[in-house]
Amino acid sequence: MVTEGRCYSHKIKNYYNSSVHSTGFFTRELGQCKQRWGRLNDLVCKFCGCYDLALRGQASGENENDVMKRALDFYFSDQGSKFTLEHAWRELRHDQKWCSLAKPKDLATPKRKTVVGDAEGEEEVTGARPPGIKAAKAAKKKKGVQEESKHTEIKSVLEMKDKLNKQKLLEKLLEKRDPLSEMEESLKLKLIEVE
Structure with a gap:
């Protein structure tokens, strides 16, 4: 059996249950946290595809709001329901997994740079994603x-x-x-x- 402190999933469960947002609610079990992440990951990945499609089709003079509206329309036409996890997508979109490959037309830089902050300072990450499991x-x-x-x-x-x-x-x-x-x-x- 895996001990509480060793498994990453257990750390997430403990973090969620000790969060200010979850006070007053029932605590979530490990399986519930994994299940929620699975759903969230799936839907955010699908929306990222729609957002990339909208970003590639961005016309001259269109701003971020126009691209977002078009991405939400693409998602609705593709999935048949509204995208309700915009808050999660806004948190995750600059992580390496969900970084857009398409660039907005008004950006002149050749590669998207992500700044990762920690307690000691900031670290700039550029380039490709790390290799997948396979x-x-x-x-x-x-x-x-x-x-x-x-x-x-x-x-x-x-x-x-x-x-x-x-x-x-x-x-x-x-x-x-x-x-x-x-x-x-x-x-x-x-x-x-x-x-």
Whole structure:
């Protein structure tokens, strides 16, 4: 069983239940929090697609309100219901997952920049999203195969080096003019047998 402090979902549940907004209401369980996030994530993703479509079709002279109205119309025509999570979309839209790929026509910057603030300062994040789960697993698998091939390559180099060292030792024993000791003689016989 997962302890309360370790699981990210448990931290979210604890945060929600200790929130000022939830005082006076029943506390939510872990499954309820996960279920709510699943619904919210699904609907916000669908609206982001509609918003991107509206943003791509933004005409000259249209402002943010016009784009938003068109996005809400696209959502209604596509889903058959009104988009009721605009507050959640406004919170999430600048996160990497929901960052719009389309740029408004009045922005001249080549990449959208997101500023992430924390207690110590602000950090600027630009560029692409991190890889998804499947891409990360594939890269990890590929990395494992590459590491395995490097391991076998290193192993073969070490074996070759060991073989060369044994050959040099055998040559030194054979070149020696003085009579060999018992230990040197037995080592010489072993090295000859190996080859």
